[in-house]
Amino acid sequence: MRMPRLTAFLTATAVFVSALAAQAAEEVHVLNWKGYGADEPWAVANFEKATGFKVVNDFFNSEQEMLTKLRTNPGLYDVVMINAAFNDQAMAGKLIQPIDTPKLSNYADIAKDKAGSPMLNHDGKVYGVPWVWGLTALAINEKSFDKPPTSIAEMWDPAHKGRVIIRDDAVEAVQFGAIASGQNINDIKDMDAVKAKLTSLMPQIKTFWSSENDWNQMVASNQIDIGTYWSGSADRAKTHFKLPVSLVIPQEGAVAWLDAFSIPVGSKNVAGAEAFINYMIDPKFYVEWVTKVGAPVSANTKAVEALPEDAFNRKVMGSPEVAKRIQFQAPVTDEQREKYLALWQELKVNVK
Numbered sequence: 001m002r003m004p005r006l007t008a009f010l011t012a013t014a015v016f017v018s019a020l021a022a023q024a025a026e027e028v029h030v031l032n033w034k035g036y037g038a039d040e041p042w043a044v045a046n047f048e049k050a051t052g053f054k055v056v057n058d059f060f061n062s063e064q065e066m067l068t069k070l071r072t073n074p075g076l077y078d079v080v081m082i083n084a085a086f087n088d089q090a091m092a093g094k095l096i097q098p099i100d101t102p103k104l105s106n107y108a109d110i111a112k113d114k115a116g117s118p119m120l121n122h123d124g125k126v127y128g129v130p131w132v133w134g135l136t137a138l139a140i141n142e143k144s145f146d147k148p149p150t151s152i153a154e155m156w157d158p159a160h161k162g163r164v165i166i167r168d169d170a171v172e173a174v175q176f177g178a179i180a181s182g183q184n185i186n187d188i189k190d191m192d193a194v195k196a197k198l199t200s201l202m203p204q205i206k207t208f209w210s211s212e213n214d215w216n217q218m219v220a221s222n223q224i225d226i227g228t229y230w231s232g233s234a235d236r237a238k239t240h241f242k243l244p245v246s247l248v249i250p251q252e253g254a255v256a257w258l259d260a261f262s263i264p265v266g267s268k269n270v271a272g273a274e275a276f277i278n279y280m281i282d283p284k285f286y287v288e289w290v291t292k293v294g295a296p297v298s299a300n301t302k303a304v305e306a307l308p309e310d311a312f313n314r315k316v317m318g319s320p321e322v323a324k325r326i327q328f329q330a331p332v333t334d335e336q337r338e339k340y341l342a343l344w345q346e347l348k349v350n351v352k
Helices: 002-025 041-051 063-072 084-092 152-156 170-180 191-204 212-220 231-239 270-280 283-292 301-305 334-348
Strands: 027-033 054-060 079-083 129-141 164-167 205-209 226-230 245-248 254-264 326-328
Touching: 027 063, 027 270, 041 054, 041 270, 041 283, 054 063, 063 079, 063 084, 079 084, 079 270, 084 254, 129 152, 129 212, 129 231, 152 170, 152 191, 152 226, 164 170, 164 191, 170 191, 170 254, 170 334, 191 205, 191 334, 205 212, 212 226, 212 231, 226 231, 226 245, 231 245, 254 270, 283 301
Parallel strands: 027 054, 027 079, 164 205, 164 226, 254 326
Antiparallel strands: 079 254, 129 226, 129 245, 129 254
């Protein structure tokens, strides 16, 4: 009698394990920015209904945290959102794998300059699918200005002392300092000038922000006048949260970035990952995102063309005059990053 019982037990165990494996295969684990479109409840619900996959989100607050989560949780994630400037670092660390783009029906409509970015393509293979791009520019509390400023120098105006905010990100801060000192963000020749510029800004700073919620709460309570902010977030603050926020693209320029989706090495659900990425670059999703919430600029040309001609992401972000003033982030070396971080930590000590 023992053998049949043992056989039955092993069979039941095998069925149970197979059921768990099947359940895991139907889940798409996404490493994501919180509140950044791809985790919108309505979007997740639509994707799940259309595909049968269930989305499980995990979040990060910086690219370094994202890379750390990929390193320390191999095989946990199926999709990860990565700033293109960090894609080669993830690829070199064997954290992400090549993507079979012919399986993505919407990939053909990605803008050629975005799809062909050397930051996302290595040795003839695609390691990142462009999703959206935007700017780290300035945003203002409309209650504090009779008319929007035009220069980055506004952040240094004594009238705004204690009411300026900047993101707590060393690379972005240094690049902003480069723009303020008239330099190329990807080829900084005079770090002393950057340090001097940022040092003189510190007495103006109220605090440092790391999430949209931080920024929005401070403007809602009228604690700030001006600060660095993401273009899509500023649009979202005004459109979705009805806050008195306006984006300003300074005459000196702004930092541009490209966000993309990648598939981590060890993904247990590559098919689900491909379906998720394809849904996120679909024009239908993008137009709904812009309309309901506010968003950066889609890398999908058909998605942008589906917006009204006077839409901010066509009229302003698509303006050739604006294009001349922006500088897209390129990868930085570990040595540069450590140097930027050391400078940033030194400067932050002086902010009470």
